Amino acid sequence: MTRAGTPSGRASGLALSLALLSGLPAACSAIPSVQAPPRPAPASGPAQIDIVHQSVELDPFGADGTLTGLQTLTFVVTGAGDRLQFDTGALEVASAELDGQPVPALHTDDAGTGFQLPNALQVGTEHALTVAYSVDQPRGVQRSADRVYTGYFACDWMVCRQSDFADRFTMDLALVVPSGMTTLGPGSQVDRTSQGPDRERHLWRTAEPFPAYVHAFAAGRLHGMPLPGDCPVKLDVWAPEGVATTEPVFAETCDMLRFFEGRAGVAFPAPHYAQLFIPDRNEAQEAVSHSILGGSSVLAVREDPTEDWAVAHELAHQWWGNRITARDLTQFWLNEGVVTFMVAAWKEHRWGRDAYDREIGLARTRWEGCRERWQDVPLTFAGPWPSLGVRRCFQYSKASVFLDVLRQTMGEDAFWLGIRTYTRDNLGRSVTSEDFERAMQARTPTDLSPLFDSWVYGSAEALVPSA
Numbered sequence: 191m192t193r194a195g196t197p198s199g200r201a202s203g204l205a206l207s208l209a210l211l212s213g214l215p216a217a218c219s220a221i222p223s224v225q226a227p228p229r230p231a232p233a234s235g236p237a238q239i240d241i242v243h244q245s246v247e248l249d250p251f252g253a254d255g256t257l258t259g260l261q262t263l264t265f266v267v268t269g270a271g272d273r274l275q276f277d278t279g280a281l282e283v284a285s286a287e288l289d290g291q292p293v294p295a296l297h298t299d300d301a302g303t304g305f306q307l308p309n310a311l312q313v314g315t316e317h318a319l320t321v322a323y324s325v326d327q328p329r330g331v332q333r334s335a336d337r338v339y340t341g342y343f344a345c346d347w348m349v350c351r352q353s354d355f356a357d358r359f360t361m362d363l364a365l366v367v368p369s370g371m372t373t374l375g376p377g378s379q380v381d382r383t384s385q386g387p388d389r390e391r392h393l394w395r396t397a398e399p400f401p402a403y404v405h406a407f408a409a410g411r412l413h414g415m416p417l418p419g420d421c422p423v424k425l426d427v428w429a430p431e432g433v434a435t436t437e438p439v440f441a442e443t444c445d446m447l448r449f450f451e452g453r454a455g456v457a458f459p460a461p462h463y464a465q466l467f468i469p470d471r472n473e474a475q476e477a478v479s480h481s482i483l484g485g486s487s488v489l490a491v492r493e494d495p496t497e498d499w500a501v502a503h504e505l506a507h508q509w510w511g512n513r514i515t516a517r518d519l520t521q522f523w524l525n526e527g528v529v530t531f532m533v534a535a536w537k538e539h540r541w542g543r544d545a546y547d548r549e550i551g552l553a554r555t556r557w558e559g560c561r562e563r564w565q566d567v568p569l570t571f572a573g574p575w576p577s578l579g580v581r582r583c584f585q586y587s588k589a590s591v592f593l594d595v596l597r598q599t600m601g602e603d604a605f606w607l608g609i610r611t612y613t614r615d616n617l618g619r620s621v622t623s624e625d626f627e628r629a630m631q632a633r634t635p636t637d638l639s640p641l642f643d644s645w646v647y648g649s650a651e652a653l654v655p656s657a
């Protein structure tokens with residue numbers, strides 16, 4: 191794949207110009223000097239929208255294990271159309287209204303949820319879609335009688351667009367739960383009210399907009415403890431009742447946070463951060479204001495203190511991933527590869543150079559294994575991927591090796607200056623590989639384009655050699 195062939199290729203403007211030129215009529219003199227005003231384009235089909243705000247009220251402990259929700263989604267139209275389409279999971283829509291008028295749901299299955307509108311929506315107008323729904327078996331929602339938590343598949347419990355990483359919205363998330371439960375959600379808990387004798391409503395609110403996939407929540411019979419020490423950010427660890435929150439791996443959180451602040455050149459971008467420790471699970475998943483950490487991801491630290499990757503990885507996503515977000519899945523190495531590399535950098539800082547080399551070596555082994563079993567592809571490969579595991583070999587592991595090569599090429603000072611430039615310039619933005627390359631190139635006289643062509647975009651020549 192050539193660079194111009196990638197979705198974010200630099201030549202796209204030129205390609206567009208050429209396409210326009212080739213579409214010109216052969217005899218331009220045949221065009222009348224005065225043309226009729228263009229008719230508005232027919233606007234049947236899906237409207238393009240930018241979601242601005244979501245207000246979601248959820249009961250995650252409904253009868254028969256059903257989750258029920260009532261949501262109002264505010265959006266601006268960026269492309270006219272008479273249909274709204276969401277790549278949401280199998281929601282059972284009870285009713286829907288657009289700006290107060292009922293609209294029928296088109297289908298609610300794995301292909302998504304759509305709404306047919308009576309009229310086309312025009313570009314630039316703002317609207318509110320209100321949907322009442324229930325979900326039977328939402329993906330990514332782990333539930334028991336006294337605990338629920340979610341990760342990644344946010345559009346299985348609300349109407350949104352999971353794959354649209356570039357669409358960020360602010361959020362009000364109200365969780366109605368049995369009295370006495372603790373909840374974790376996006377942003378800050380701004381309200382807690384009683385709803386009858388045995389129910390409570392906890393309202394969480396974000397001030398910053400985030401993409402859909404990092405919105406998550408947890409609720410349950412939990413107990414929590416602020417981490418001791420003088421940290422500029424309030425750090426809590428939560429766990430189910432009866433489970434200790436004093437695992438040694440969490441004690442390092444503030445040191446990790448300070449290390450990442452130094453590398454990012456940006457202070458931790460929130461006043462608090464929570465970690466939910468669930469010893470009998472294996473998740474390691476970031477969310478807007480908390481992370482879920484399963485036992486099999488963090489308990490190896492008991493045997494080997496250097497196995498602290500999971501806490502570092504999810505914490506690093508607070509900068510790279512949550513706030514500097516890959517524009518789409520082809521750029522996902524900017525979330526996961528950068529964070530995987532940052533874990534290696536933390537290990538170098540905490541445990542010494544050997545620990546860094548071991549981490550990069552592990553990444554190289556994973557990547558090379560997939561390359562041998564399948565093929566080598568550039569970091570912006572658009573798919574199809576044979577499996578999630580293979581995608582991770584590239585977007586996590588190969589990307590981490592690439593960043594190590596870039597560090598060696600640029601030298602220590604220039605490389606970390608580049609990382610700081612990239613982070614400061616792009617906080618709160620959706621990014622592409624070109625944004626990253628531009629920031630790094632600005633800090634070195636060495637021409638980085640051959641390296642980016644080879645590793646990131648894919649050149650016409652053979653891909654990266656194995657040595």
Ligand SMILES: [Zn+2]
Pocket residue numbers: 503507525526529
């Ligand atoms: Zn990650």
